[in-house]
Amino acid sequence: MTDQIDTAPDQDDEDDFGLPPRLFDDVLDAVEAGDRAALEALLEPLHAADIADLLEQIEMRDRRALLDLWSDALNGEVLSELDDNLREELLRTLPPEQLARAVRELESDDVVDLVEDLDQDRQEALLGALPAHERAAVEKALAYPDYSAGRLMQVEVVRAPQHWSVGEAIDFLRHGEGLPDQFYHVILVDPRMHPVGYVGLGRILSSGRQVRLQDLTEDSFRTFHVEDEEGAVAYAFNQYHLISAPVVDDEDRLVGVITIDDAMNVLGEELGEDMMRLGGVAGEAVMSDSVRETTRQRLPWLAVNLATAIIASGVIALFEETIGALVALAVLMPIVASMGGNAGTQSLTVAVRAIATRDLTTKNLWRVIRREAAVGLINGAVFAVVMGLVGLFWFGSPMLGTVIAVAMVINLVIAGLSGVLVPVVLDRLGADPALASGTFVTTVTDVVGFFAFLGLASVVLL
Amino acid sequence: MTDQIDTAPDQDDEDDFGLPPRLFDDVLDAVEAGDRAALEALLEPLHAADIADLLEQIEMRDRRALLDLWSDALNGEVLSELDDNLREELLRTLPPEQLARAVRELESDDVVDLVEDLDQDRQEALLGALPAHERAAVEKALAYPDYSAGRLMQVEVVRAPQHWSVGEAIDFLRHGEGLPDQFYHVILVDPRMHPVGYVGLGRILSSGRQVRLQDLTEDSFRTFHVEDEEGAVAYAFNQYHLISAPVVDDEDRLVGVITIDDAMNVLGEELGEDMMRLGGVAGEAVMSDSVRETTRQRLPWLAVNLATAIIASGVIALFEETIGALVALAVLMPIVASMGGNAGTQSLTVAVRAIATRDLTTKNLWRVIRREAAVGLINGAVFAVVMGLVGLFWFGSPMLGTVIAVAMVINLVIAGLSGVLVPVVLDRLGADPALASGTFVTTVTDVVGFFAFLGLASVVLL
Numbered sequence A, B: 001m002t003d004q005i006d007t008a009p010d011q012d013d014e015d016d017f018g019l020p021p022r023l024f025d026d027v028l029d030a031v032e033a034g035d036r037a038a039l040e041a042l043l044e045p046l047h048a049a050d051i052a053d054l055l056e057q058i059e060m061r062d063r064r065a066l067l068d069l070w071s072d073a074l075n076g077e078v079l080s081e082l083d084d085n086l087r088e089e090l091l092r093t094l095p096p097e098q099l100a101r102a103v104r105e106l107e108s109d110d111v112v113d114l115v116e117d118l119d120q121d122r123q124e125a126l127l128g129a130l131p132a133h134e135r136a137a138v139e140k141a142l143a144y145p146d147y148s149a150g151r152l153m154q155v156e157v158v159r160a161p162q163h164w165s166v167g168e169a170i171d172f173l174r175h176g177e178g179l180p181d182q183f184y185h186v187i188l189v190d191p192r193m194h195p196v197g198y199v200g201l202g203r204i205l206s207s208g209r210q211v212r213l214q215d216l217t218e219d220s221f222r223t224f225h226v227e228d229e230e231g232a233v234a235y236a237f238n239q240y241h242l243i244s245a246p247v248v249d250d251e252d253r254l255v256g257v258i259t260i261d262d263a264m265n266v267l268g269e270e271l272g273e274d275m276m277r278l279g280g281v282a283g284e285a286v287m288s289d290s291v292r293e294t295t296r297q298r299l300p301w302l303a304v305n306l307a308t309a310i311i312a313s314g315v316i317a318l319f320e321e322t323i324g325a326l327v328a329l330a331v332l333m334p335i336v337a338s339m340g341g342n343a344g345t346q347s348l349t350v351a352v353r354a355i356a357t358r359d360l361t362t363k364n365l366w367r368v369i370r371r372e373a374a375v376g377l378i379n380g381a382v383f384a385v386v387m388g389l390v391g392l393f394w395f396g397s398p399m400l401g402t403v404i405a406v407a408m409v410i411n412l413v414i415a416g417l418s419g420v421l422v423p424v425v426l427d428r429l430g431a432d433p434a435l436a437s438g439t440f441v442t443t444v445t446d447v448v449g450f451f452a453f454l455g456l457a458s459v460v461l462l
Helices: A021-033 A036-043 A048-057 A060-069 A076-081 A084-093 A096-104 A108-115 A120-128 A132-143 A166-175 A201-205 A230-240 A260-278 A291-318 A320-325 A328-356 A365-395 A398-428 A433-460 B021-033 B036-043 B048-057 B060-069 B076-081 B084-093 B096-104 B108-115 B120-128 B132-143 B166-175 B201-205 B230-239 B260-278 B291-317 B320-325 B328-356 B365-395 B398-428 B433-460
Strands: A159-161 A185-189 A195-200 A244-248 A254-259 B159-161 B185-189 B195-200 B244-248 B254-259
Touching (some): A021 A036, A021 A060, A036 A060, A048 A076, A076 A084, A076 A096, A096 A120, A108 A120, A108 A132, A120 A132, A159 A166, A166 A201, A166 B201, A185 A201, A185 A254, A195 A201, A195 A244, A201 B166, A201 B201, A230 A260, A230 B260, A254 A260, A260 A328, A260 A433, A260 B230, A260 B328, A291 A320, A291 A433, A291 B328, A291 B365, A320 A433, A328 A365, A328 A398, A328 A433, A328 B291, A328 B328, A365 A398, A365 B291, A398 A433, B021 B036, B021 B060, B036 B060, B048 B076, B076 B084, B076 B096, B076 B108, B096 B108, B096 B120, B108 B120, B120 B132, B159 B166, B166 B201, B185 B254, B195 B201, B195 B244, B230 B244, B230 B260, B254 B260, B260 B328, B291 B320, B291 B433, B320 B328, B328 B433, B365 B398, B398 B433
Parallel strands (some): A159 A185, B159 B185
Antiparallel strands (some): A185 A195, A244 A254, B185 B195, B244 B254
């Protein structure tokens, strides 16, 4: 990634593709001066995604002033690009007629994306602004489950009877009304509207008019069901390098098409969410979230962590007398727990990622468990030697060094094993392995670490 | 994500797109029986990505037996799909003539991907197997920096003079030799080979033969420079919803094209790497890595963590007398450190993600810092009350409760601030914020947590 924070001139090159800091200043100057023409001149050439970024990054009062000055900045495309929370906030304040104008510009899947999180009333109001046929398409999509292929697809499809030739397809496309903005394949259907194959536009263009479409169909052809999970769709797009794929209903009839940009979005979101969950943050945390929203995302996990930290403290409390007799134990015990927690997090991070990419299955689970145990043993042995020496030289006690060394090996092996087993078991139970594993694993390593170290010490040293 | 570990029949539905567990058993049976025909019949219908997954997931001895039985399983496409470490291992064992056959099947960008990590000798041997013009293309790509647009692009481009009509373009494509397998735009060039725009194939197909290509060019047109970082390219593809984009050299001449599947790959890799680094794992850790490789990925970070844990222990050691006088402090002190570490990790995770997506910039840094301080204060206050009560009821000491409560507020505010400031400063210094931030932040929260709690206790309680 290019350096984005640095604003030194030599770094601020064209490779950045981000928004030039100067633009922010110019926009804010125009807003402060109330100069609508200048503001329009600055924003008009920008891509909707960049305008959305700008709106996300400026202060709330500047955002209000900007939209008061030139409310057209918030058109349909910009709305589609905004962070969810900020979008909801702005949708609440937007006058109904402007909202209606904004949604009329969008394709059906973008409208679905825009309205699916709104409450019933606002959804109704927004849908009422659409032409009847588009409203029907959006309502149909909303009837599919959240995060399904049906929500993700666009209903505008380009299809052709399977017996057509290249020439017939080109003639059809030349006279076709309402073709989607972007399409990459012509989907071949049988008389009952079942998709039977597809032909990339490149193949159509590079073949003679008389060639039959059927002879040009591509191997990569795969269909999705409307109720397939969007995560599974994104996985398949990535695994099989798909560009677009038809979506079918229960009767296997063609009802829509998913394109790679939608799949890429989902893939990015799912990976980002897994990362957040591993970091103990609930939901899609973004920079434009408010203090209230941010607290809501973080407090629950901290509460769970507090409960598990108290359990670990309970283990320490069992050995109060031992610690009273040898305070060096209190000094060294966090080291064993911390090393275990880190080794567990490493193992866990790799396992969660592999479960998501379907690279950790029943077929290699046993091998991975053996590997984690072996790695835990090796790392444990290395750091056992180091800590043994620390115990010896810092506190002058060979036995204290031995105790911490043995506890280190035990905890790093347990860390490696629990780092794999906890997410696998959670996944098998239907829970999200990214969300809950961290707490379980660090609880295990804290408890095992304190218990092994203090327990051994109480037996050996006193 | 669909459940992948569970093999219960009701879960093992078609939505999974993964490999059915039964297939593994059938393949391994065929390998054990030495039944080459059966093995071929099982593997032939699979997508190369699925064969690669299968090879990655089976045990090493089974993999060897399989490839001994039917070495054609390892064709060029399968090699492209394999995990890096496993691929290198297999490339070492593959007979040269089979390797040569494998690479001849691939497009130039896939060959680059395959050979870039090999040592000089093996690279030479492999390149020698290619036809001269393809070899030249690969060598040219290898001259670009690692992780650059030049490495990512394919040199096979479809271009047309800017003055052409739709009909001229179609005639050219129909008679064109050596068109790439997949392409989505015809790139318009001026007489000096500078790209001046592009036209989507859908627009060409849906326009009359006499329409000028220039009148069909699309707004999304953006070019990359061969030395642009691949991360910046992936960012732009995602931000601006690109499908393909031309790549130019220093003289702004068209030299290649990057397509969305390459960008999607990079995006997934970068996100996965950030996730690994946040989890303290160096490099692209995958399930097929060996014990040795896995140890190499994890040991360095554990060593850094050990050093920081010893620093934290040093802080505790300053208060040995205090702890000796009141052992309850040893029981409670890990709670303050643990809560700080977790709050810091939350704040850090969100910040690292936002730096990568360019949503945390100099423009909103100050607002984000204020937000983190506020969230730390609120969460700190909530858990201060809880811990105050725990201190009071567990140890019957209101003052102990007060001390832990105050330490909690201090540490959670510091955690929130360091979670943002550490990655931002690292990024500004040119370091990877995902890699090193975790250690810094938890060191800060450990030191602050222990110091605040034990320091306050030594002043107030003794």
